[in-house]
Amino acid sequence: MIEIGHFALVLAFALALVQATVPLVGTRIGDERMMASAGTVAVACFALTALSFAVLASAYALSDFSVANVWENSHSLKPMLYKITGTWGNHEGSMLLWVLILTFFGSLVAVFGGNLPASLKANVLAVQGMIGAVFLLFVLITSNPFVRLDPAPIEGRDLNPVLQDIGLAVHPPLLYLGYVGFSVCFSFAVAALIDGRIDAAWARWVRPWTLVAWVFLTGGIAMGSYWAYYELGWGGFWFWDPVENASFMPWLSGTALLHSAIVMEKRSALKIWTLLLSILTFSLSLLGTFLVRSGVLTSVHAFASDPSRGVFILCILVLFIGGSLALFALRASALTPGGLFQPISREGALVLNNLFLTTATATILVGTLYPLVVEAFSQDKISVGAPFFNLTFAPLMVPLLILVPFGPLLAWKRGDALAAAQRLMAAFALALLAVLITYLFIDGASVLAALGAGLGFWLIFGALTDLAVKSGAGSASLATMAKRFAGLPRSMFGTALAHLGLGLTVLGIVGTLGFGAEKILAMRPGETVEIADHTLRFDGIYPVRGPNYTESRGRFYLLDAAGNPKAEISSAKRLFPVRQTTTTEAGIRTMGFSQLYISLGDETTDGGTVVRIWWKPLVTLIWGGALVMMLGGAMSLADRRLRVGAPGRRRKPAEAATAGAT
Amino acid sequence: MTRKQKRFAVILGGLAFLGAATGLTFYALGQKASYFYMPADLASADVQPGQRIRLGGLVEDGTIVRGADASVSFAVTDHESSVKVSYKGVLPDLFREGQGVITEGSFGADGMFIADSVLAKHDERYMPKEVAEGLKEKGVWVESEGD
Numbered sequence: 001m002i003e004i005g006h007f008a009l010v011l012a013f014a015l016a017l018v019q020a021t022v023p024l025v026g027t028r029i030g031d032e033r034m035m036a037s038a039g040t041v042a043v044a045c046f047a048l049t050a051l052s053f054a055v056l057a058s059a060y061a062l063s064d065f066s067v068a069n070v071w072e073n074s075h076s077l078k079p080m081l082y083k084i085t086g087t088w089g090n091h092e093g094s095m096l097l098w099v100l101i102l103t104f105f106g107s108l109v110a111v112f113g114g115n116l117p118a119s120l121k122a123n124v125l126a127v128q129g130m131i132g133a134v135f136l137l138f139v140l141i142t143s144n145p146f147v148r149l150d151p152a153p154i155e156g157r158d159l160n161p162v163l164q165d166i167g168l169a170v171h172p173p174l175l176y177l178g179y180v181g182f183s184v185c186f187s188f189a190v191a192a193l194i195d196g197r198i199d200a201a202w203a204r205w206v207r208p209w210t211l212v213a214w215v216f217l218t219g220g221i222a223m224g225s226y227w228a229y230y231e232l233g234w235g236g237f238w239f240w241d242p243v244e245n246a247s248f249m250p251w252l253s254g255t256a257l258l259h260s261a262i263v264m265e266k267r268s269a270l271k272i273w274t275l276l277l278s279i280l281t282f283s284l285s286l287l288g289t290f291l292v293r294s295g296v297l298t299s300v301h302a303f304a305s306d307p308s309r310g311v312f313i314l315c316i317l318v319l320f321i322g323g324s325l326a327l328f329a330l331r332a333s334a335l336t337p338g339g340l341f342q343p344i345s346r347e348g349a350l351v352l353n354n355l356f357l358t359t360a361t362a363t364i365l366v367g368t369l370y371p372l373v374v375e376a377f378s379q380d381k382i383s384v385g386a387p388f389f390n391l392t393f394a395p396l397m398v399p400l401l402i403l404v405p406f407g408p409l410l411a412w413k414r415g416d417a418l419a420a421a422q423r424l425m426a427a428f429a430l431a432l433l434a435v436l437i438t439y440l441f442i443d444g445a446s447v448l449a450a451l452g453a454g455l456g457f458w459l460i461f462g463a464l465t466d467l468a469v470k471s472g473a474g475s476a477s478l479a480t481m482a483k484r485f486a487g488l489p490r491s492m493f494g495t496a497l498a499h500l501g502l503g504l505t506v507l508g509i510v511g512t513l514g515f516g517a518e519k520i521l522a523m524r525p526g527e528t529v530e531i532a533d534h535t536l537r538f539d540g541i542y543p544v545r546g547p548n549y550t551e552s553r554g555r556f557y558l559l560d561a562a563g564n565p566k567a568e569i570s571s572a573k574r575l576f577p578v579r580q581t582t583t584t585e586a587g588i589r590t591m592g593f594s595q596l597y598i599s600l601g602d603e604t605t606d607g608g609t610v611v612r613i614w615w616k617p618l619v620t621l622i623w624g625g626a627l628v629m630m631l632g633g634a635m636s637l638a639d640r641r642l643r644v645g646a647p648g649r650r651r652k653p654a655e656a657a658t659a660g661a662t
Numbered sequence: 663m664t665r666k667q668k669r670f671a672v673i674l675g676g677l678a679f680l681g682a683a684t685g686l687t688f689y690a691l692g693q694k695a696s697y698f699y700m701p702a703d704l705a706s707a708d709v710q711p712g713q714r715i716r717l718g719g720l721v722e723d724g725t726i727v728r729g730a731d732a733s734v735s736f737a738v739t740d741h742e743s744s745v746k747v748s749y750k751g752v753l754p755d756l757f758r759e760g761q762g763v764i765t766e767g768s769f770g771a772d773g774m775f776i777a778d779s780v781l782a783k784h785d786e787r788y789m790p791k792e793v794a795e796g797l798k799e800k801g802v803w804v805e806s807e808g809d
Contacts, residue, residue, distance in 0.1 A: 233752070343668070343672055355676065355679065359679070359680065359683045362683075362687075363683065363686075363687050366687055366691070367687075367690075367691070370691060370695065371695075380697060380698075381697070381698035382695045382696065382697050382698065383695065383696050383698065383716055384691065384694065384695045384696075385694075385696065387690075387693075387694040387714075388690045388691065388694035388695060391686070391690040391693070391694060392683075392686055392687050392690045395686065396683065520731075520732045520750060520751050520752070521731060521732055522731050522732050573755065581755070581756070582755035582756065583755060584755060599752055600752070601732065601751075601752035601753060602728070602752075602753060604728055604729075604731075604732075605728055610732040610751075610752055610753075611732075612732075612751060612752045
């Protein structure tokens with residue numbers, strides 16, 4: 001049974017080789033049938049990879065321990081959900097998922113790319129085929145999940161308990177959809193370089209693909225952050241861990257790409273820069289894959305490490321990044337540069353956005369790679385952690401965030417900064433009010449924290465101002481405004497929502513870091529503790545049995561003013577006997593947007609238990625904001641002009657009229 | 663300003679911005695990167711009290727002393743020398759005697775290492791990479807736990 005999966009994967013590799021070469025030759029010699037073959041082959045390649053993946057997943061679902069990969073990472077007592085998600089809870093399976101998503105995107109281009117010029121489509125799919133072939137080869141040679149064991153063991157070695165969580169079902173697929181989604185932008189960029197021209201179709205196509213990848217990557221990072229927050233029991237939402245940085249870098253440069261693609265689409269300027277960013281963003285995705293998968297870093301993500309894999313991925317990295325950049329260096333000068341514009345304009349604002357975002361990406365890249373470089377050239381082992389990133393990243397982000405509301409209010413070509421500032425007066429006043437209220441009425445608020453809260457509100461009100469101005473606030477009647485508001489293009493709502501979501505995330509971060517409280521103490525049953533106006537009573541530790549673990553569950557009661565329990569919070573330590581591993585199950589109670597977070601420690605000598613309690617004000621906004629950003633991205637994607645295959649042309653005049661009115 | 667001057671100003675501004683960012687990055691690397699040491703390395707290294715470092719090794723048998731509140735002290739050893747560490751907080755799930763740990767913090771004036779974070783292995787299969795390598799170099803630990 002499992003051999004079918006292996007065989008399908010080998011076939012997929014062969015097809016990927018065909019996909020990488022035949023269409024390319026077709027475009028050279030002008031053979032239309034060779035060019036058109038790319039689409040069919042891409043879909044077939046996806047189907048075979050999907051079959052291969054399904055076979056592996058079913059081996060996990062059936063606990064077929066004759067498969068080495070299943071034996072190493074599964075256990076018959078594990079709940080069914082974790083059996084299935086365990087498919088990608090290990091190096092081999094997770095690489096297979098990576099390739100599956102890559103071929104999935106290839107087939108999407110094939111299916112939805114009907115209105116692309118034939119040669120561009122063929123080139124894009126050929127590049128996609130090259131990436132697919134190399135990664136399929138990587139899986140087949142170094143990370144084959146289809147190896148049999150003989151004799152078959154009776155029981156498996158279980159999945160790392162930290163991964164036995166619903167987060168594993170959501171985080172890696174979302175993250176990979178984002179990471180790998182940028183491969184399409186990369187393929188478009190390389191295809192344009194091969195062709196030696198950037199046409200209008202190219203410009204129209206890059207933005208929606210960037211949006212798709214960006215929406216998923218945002219979701220993947222946010223989900224990973226929330227997972228680490230509740231699973232690790234450390235109460236933090238971001239650790240500046242190299243693995244987190246590996247996903248954050250493509251996000252930052254992808255965000256830059258998203259914005260520069262707007263300039264290219266609307267004003268046909270910044271073409272070459274956008275092309276370069278497309279290459280760099282996927283290169284950072286590849287770098288992230290290398291950092292996480294090669295085992296050069298120790299983390300929850302580095303499953304068993306094997307040096308040959310690291311060398312292989314490094315070769316892939318050199319091949320694609322080096323190859324594409326070399327092609328860029330050779331061909332970029334032949335591309336026609338785009339139009340010019342004034343510094344104070346929508347384009348100018350977007351260039352500034354790109355400057356800040358790419359610089360921030362570069363700082364994170366330096367901080368992430370520096371320890372590896374130092375270790376390679378000397379015996380010193382150093383670590384670059386939160387203090388470095390806080391010192392470099394924050395000063396770059398604060399000015400950018402202050403400038404965000406201005407961007408959408410500036411006109412294309414030549415903007416009026418003063419007029420934009422006037423329109424933002426109300427938002428500024430409200431943000432200032434938020435600063436004052438925070439500073440004066442919240443106990444223990446520092447000036448910095450109050451200003452941070454103001455920054456969050458500034459972004460939120462700025463985004464709302466943008467929508468109000470575009471509906472004609474101040475000049476039109478309320479009825480006209482409502483009508484115009486309903487008629488605004490979806491991409492405008494998308495921009496406003498994404499910026500508003502950013503404001504919510506900032507607010508969540510400021511709330512948690514600036515106004516949170518933390519207590520570490522030893523508690524005995526019956527004792528109470530006060531934290532940020534909440535009273536908690538510790539009831540004691542109780543044993544609980546789960547399907548494949550035993551649990552020591554600490555029970556806490558949240559007390560009301562009269563001292564009566566109003567809610568129960570349980571925080572536990574789980575022991576997984578198969579791997580002799582314990583995990584922390586934090587006790588979390590959500591109140592409004594804030595959370596009370598309890599983490600259980602060891603027992604003390606005098607019969608108490610070490611307890612760490614946090615009050616985290618507005619913490620859920622951090623991830624809620626990311627959801628709003630995703631919604632903004634999805635909204636923008638639903639815009640008629642971007643919708644793939646939509647009859648956009650006929651509606652254009654009507655939309656141009658609305659846009660012109662703003 | 664003429665067009666040329668304007669362009670020049672924009673380029674100059676961009677370069678100044680990048681220069682400032684680069685400067686800040688390297689300043690921060692110098693200030694905020696923390697070095698990793700094993701206890702025996704400390705004799706030859708010049709580590710000031712208050713300087714942030716990471717100290718790794720094995721938790722020495724019989725040295726874990728839990729205080730009345732959440733504080734705990736233990737010694738980190740590489741079988742050549744050992745360093746006393748004090749920590750207040752929740753220890754990682756896999757913190758045990760004889761296990762590899764990495765602690766991060768700085769030395770107090772009295773020579774006690776005050777840790778603000780303690781990391782142990784993620785699960786029974788892996789040891790922190792730096793600790794494993796350091797112990798291998800010293801010939802104390804051989805790869806046997808691996809499989």
